[in-house]
Amino acid sequence: MGALIQMQGISKSYGPVHALEEVDLTVGEREIIGLLGDNGAGKSTLIKILSGAIPTSSGTIAIRGERVSINSTSDAISQGIETIYQDSALVPELSIARNLFLGREPLKGPAFLGWMDQGAMSEVARSLLKEVGIEKDIPPTTPIGSLSGGERQSVAIARAMYFDSELIILDEPTNNLGVAETQGVLRFVRNARDSGHSCIFIAHNIHHVFQVVDRIVVLRHGRVVADDIDPEQTSVEEVERIITGMEG
Ligand SMILES: Nc1ncnc2c1ncn2[C@@H]1O[C@H](COP(=O)(O)OP(=O)(O)OP(=O)(O)O)[C@@H](O)[C@H]1O
Ligand SMILES: [Mg+2]
Numbered sequence: 001m002g003a004l005i006q007m008q009g010i011s012k013s014y015g016p017v018h019a020l021e022e023v024d025l026t027v028g029e030r031e032i033i034g035l036l037g038d039n040g041a042g043k044s045t046l047i048k049i050l051s052g053a054i055p056t057s058s059g060t061i062a063i064r065g066e067r068v069s070i071n072s073t074s075d076a077i078s079q080g081i082e083t084i085y086q087d088s089a090l091v092p093e094l095s096i097a098r099n100l101f102l103g104r105e106p107l108k109g110p111a112f113l114g115w116m117d118q119g120a121m122s123e124v125a126r127s128l129l130k131e132v133g134i135e136k137d138i139p140p141t142t143p144i145g146s147l148s149g150g151e152r153q154s155v156a157i158a159r160a161m162y163f164d165s166e167l168i169i170l171d172e173p174t175n176n177l178g179v180a181e182t183q184g185v186l187r188f189v190r191n192a193r194d195s196g197h198s199c200i201f202i203a204h205n206i207h208h209v210f211q212v213v214d215r216i217v218v219l220r221h222g223r224v225v226a227d228d229i230d231p232e233q234t235s236v237e238e239v240e241r242i243i244t245g246m247e248g
Contacts, residue, residue, distance in 0.1 A: 004029045004198050005050070005167060010059035012222075014198040019045040023059070027167060032189060032199045034231070035212035036243055037116035043202050047169050050085035050200075059124070061170075074103065082165035084156045084173055087205050090147035097125040099144050100159050110125045128158040133184050150181025153207065157188050161195070168192060169200045172209060186212050206236050218242050 005027040012020040020042045027033055035043050048054045049140050050061065052070040061068055063079055070076050076083070088101045098105070101121055108117040125140035132154040144152060153173055160168045169191065174182045189212040192199045209216065209231070216229035216239060226242050241247040 001063065003027070004031070004063065006062040006065075007046070007050065008060050008193035009060075010046065010049060010061075011057045012042075012049065012054070013057050018222050020049075022070070023219070023222070023224055023225070025217060025227070027198050027200060030193045030196060031215065032193055032201060032213045033199055033210035034216040035202045035219065036209060036216055036239065037219035038243055041243075042222040044171055044220055045222075047083065047171055047200060047202065050076065050167075051081055051169055053083075077163075077165070080164075080166035081169065082160040082163065083169040084153065084160060085171050090144045090152055090156060093143060095141045095143055096129070096138065096147070096155055097121040099155055100125050100128065100140075100162065102159075105164070124162065127160075128162055129154070131161070132188070133159045139241070148181075150177045150184065153177065153181065153185060157185070160197075160239055165197065167200070168197045169202075170202065171202045173201075174203055174205065182208070191212075206239060210236060222247055225234050 003026050007023065007025040010023040011018070023042070023046060025046065027128070035046070037043050041084050049056045050070065051071045052075050055071070061070060068079060070079065078202070091102065097118070098121065106117040106120045107115060109115045122140040129138060134151060144155065147155070170185070173185050175186065186208060189199055189201055189248055201213055202208060213231060216226070216231055217224060218229065218239070220228040220243065229239060
């Protein structure tokens with residue numbers, strides 16, 4: 001499997017706090033990685049660096065072997081990296097359709113007028129919402145703010161699918177979701193590989209991670225302490241011991 005993403009020697013300090021120290025992380029093409037670790041282990045910090053939300057203190061990132069600099073979330077998106085948080089980068093006041101296209105709205109009429117093609121956006125939005133399993137017929141003009149947490153999540157997932165991101169990062173996407181919504185997110189991650197995506201999946205529920213990932217990476221106190229755990233060959237208890245550092 002060729003490497004899609006290679007992060008090397010990534011360190012990040014917040015004043016005296018070493019959030020990450022010399023972290024290496026590789027994500028293969030069509031590989032689903034589970035990133036585990038206790039509270040404060042550095043998981044979110046690592047993926048925020050990859051998604052351009054925060055700068056790294058040192059280290060390098062390469063995509064398909066080519067060194068890249070990711071200085072903003074739009075850099076990351078243009079490199080095919082889409083990140084989904086619980087509250088995601090959605091704008092509550094804007095409609096579902098606008099949120100799907102945020103910054104990439106189709107235009108109509110003379111370009112200098114910058115008129116958005118609302119009809120085209122609504123049409124795409126309607127079919128995408130079906131695809132991600134929103135059964136209810138929610139008009140694409142509905143503001144995001146009036147959707148449930150799970151429905152919002154689905155909109156963020158729909159966006160990642162539509163723009164064909166190569167790497168989809170999910171940081172605790174199932175927090176506060178209902179059972180059916182959680183199953184929807186897990187199904188999405190499981191299917192991501194078949195539709196040609198790679199994923200980094202962060203969740204506190206190890207059982208969820210075990211259900212969907214190819215490989216588990218564990219961070220502890222800002223360092224990688226295991227990076228090739230095969231969920232089919234390893235027990236949940238063993239991984240818990242690695243996470244807490246209580247292994248025998
Ligand atoms: N903006 C910040 N300023 C100062 N310290 C920070 C900041 N963001 C994170 N940290 C610290 O960096 C360390 C790693 O935090 P991070 O959010 O990456 O952990 P995490 O593994 O995602 O934890 P959780 O499972 O609780 O989400 C923690 O000690 C945290 O307090
Ligand atoms: Mg976190």
